Amino acid sequence: MRFEVEKIRCRKEGFAAGRAKAIAEGKAEVKAEVALGMLEDNWSLELISKYTKLTVEQIIEIGRTHRLI
Template sequence: MSEMCEVIERYKAEGIAEGMAKGMAERSAEVAIELLKEKLSIEMIARATKLTVEQVKEIGKKNALI
């Protein structure tokens, strides 16, 4: 039974980690949108949000900001 509990705990931890990563990515996108609205450079936004330049461009295009 102990092995089963370990498996459950491992999957639980993985789920929490995935959820946190998704939340952080969504927040980075929200910040990028606000910075694009303020007309900051794509390179500066990428550095500030830890997104790639390509990701910032995609977010900008998706939200009609570039």
């Protein structure tokens, strides 16, 4: 009986960790999309960083990936 309870607890914790990871990845993807749009509209790197909370280096990487920088 105790083993079954422990197994259920582990599954729930694993689900919660997986869900948290998926949410974090989704947020990062949205930030990158916003930064990409701002780069296309010629916003400065500093302003993009301020509003997306991405580092200037991350923004440069996004810009290079999409051949905007």
